[in-house]
Amino acid sequence: MSELTGTTAPARPPAGRPPAPDPLAARLALLRSRVLRAVAERAAADPEAADDPLRGLYISDESALRLLDLPAGPLLPDPHEEEQAREIGAPARLAAVAAAFGLSAHDTDLLLVALAPDLDPRLERAYAYLNDDVSARRATTGLALRLCGSAQGSLQGRAALAPEGPLRSGGLLVVEDDGQPYASRPLRVPDRVTDHLLGRDTPPPGLARHLLGSSRAPGRVPAPLPDALTGVVTRLARAVTRPGLVYVRDRHGGPGPLVAESALHESEKGVLRVSLPSGADPEETGGLLRAALLEARLTGSGLVLEHAEALGDDPTAVRRAIEPLTALGVPVVLVGHRPWDARWAVALPLSLDCPTLREADRARLWRRELSAGDRGVAGTAGGVPEAAVTAVARYRLSPGQIRAAAEAACRRAVADGGEVEAGDLAAAARASAGGALGRFTRRVVPAVSWADLVLPEPTGSLVRDVAHRARHRDRVLGAWRMRPGGGRGQGVTALFSGPSGTGKTLAAEVVAAELGLELCVVDLAAVVDKYVGETQKHLDLVFQEAETVDAVLLFDEADAVFGRRSAGRDAQDRHANSETAYLLARLETFDGVAVLTTNLYAHLDPAFLRRFDVVAHFPAPGAQERRALWDRCLGGLPRAEDLDLDRLARGFDLPGGAIRCCAVTAAYGVAVTGGPVTTEDLLSAVRAEYAKLGRRYVEETETTGPRPGPGPAYRRRPGGG
Structure with missing residues (x-):
């Protein structure tokens, strides 16, 4: 093991060739010589015995009388040491760090003095002796300045170790224990900086958890980019040639991070991609940003920060987090979904909009x-x-x-x-594409197809139109720009209205299955909040997450939140009107697929109708549709040869939801008896369904003819509910 660095000694070079000197080890050897001179100077004026086991733990009377006579000024330079230092030169990594962080020769010496005890344990005791404290095994502010030839009270020395100096602001040096007198504050070099100077480039665990990728090999990305992105990549590549902040606004699931990474590669820089955590404590986020900046500067990389919205909604907090990104000499690309807010930083960055992929x-x-x-x-x-x-x-x-x-x-x-x-x-x-939409939705994996949906032709065509629009919206709304201006999104919205049980929710699931997406059913009970403004926040979160995960969003019984606006006679009406106005605006900017269902078409605000791409009315099924529904709902159930589905379709005016309930009830009965399902089994299930609904059971026949109104299935009992 190397005595100086504690690492395994390199293999012996071939005979006849002298071993290559290690510049870092040579510089530390010169520092050790300097420390020995300081120890000797201190020992000559120190009244205490050098072999006292309690030395540094107490101050004797004799020592107290001679404390002010001990050497306290800067250590005089040694011309021989200075000449050797010039011959050795700066180690490659130390020189690169000095250039990247703007360190002077004096700053570099201070960094070496603080680093030395971590690489040479013998210097710990020497530092403790010079600090006159056996527990102070690191260089203190006063000791470091003295060893580097500066007086403790000099303006130059204090400026080098000031918080705004390059050593501390860059994260290369930490001054601990601010409660101590200035000269007694210990100095520490972070382990990541020490590892880098020794040749190890592994990010710390706290940063690695949020690191999406890193590349230290500059050059163009080998994979070709889509043509739609080359223009913004070229412009961004020119912008990142200078240090500073660039903001790329990207839609959910867009190529913004790839654009930023490609631009940094084009500008001959390495790339460090970090995902900002959502809901993190501001202190945690600040620590992550400091670690990312330090890593980027050490490795000479550009920094790509994704999910800028994770910084929060408070402009002051966002500004506090962003300001360090604009002050250091690192190109930083911040990728987010929101427009840039001028309150986030004093200096306005270059802001670019990233096009979506077709x-x-x-x-x-x-x-x-x-x-x-x-x-x-x-x-x-x-x-x-x-x-x-x-x-x-x-x-x-x-x-x-x-x-x-x-x-x-x-x-x-x-x-x-x-x-x-x-x-x-x-x-x-x-x-x-799928993901959790929080506590406001329920995810459904579609398990149906068009064959499960029985609708009259006009309604069926409108439902298919929803799927066609969602499939071709990139061409129509994107390439052909058929919805320009006004900040309108590229979403598809549909309204399904009609009586209960007519297949509105099933149609939404079929559309999701046709598109190969999940169906996210919004839980309106969780969305609607009694506190002012909370409902809008919940709905905005639902819309944002639906755009992110690329799912079909279903608002079942949507009239609860999409109701008519009133005259606004009281505060409650005004708040309800503001929620409706918000939804009107949000539907136009939505980029996903949303389906709203309602049994009360007349209760919806008329202003919503213009914003729907498709409005489909689901009527009660006729006899032909009921026959198909009975056949479909029975599925693979064993059937009797004389099963009369035509009688059931003609005689009972039931919607599809009620027919499915009857089929399930009959299936349980067949499971008990073990025989095929008969007409009587289904008639018994219909009677049970009528009783459950509180209706009078009457079968329509050709002799009686159809009755006016909704039919016998919905005729109330005398005096009943």
């Missing part, structure tokens, strides 16, 4: 990732049907999410011992 761009990214040689499945892209790639390209995933989904699909194929199939891609894409 479906064709996402398809190319899928093919490229699936054909990568390190995915574990050779020739994968060629074995995947083009229809499957086109289908998963509909998911509005970022390039990073596409890369992760492709890796997951390939790992699944390797585990199954085969090629990547369409199901593997769909499952991986859904897992990448």
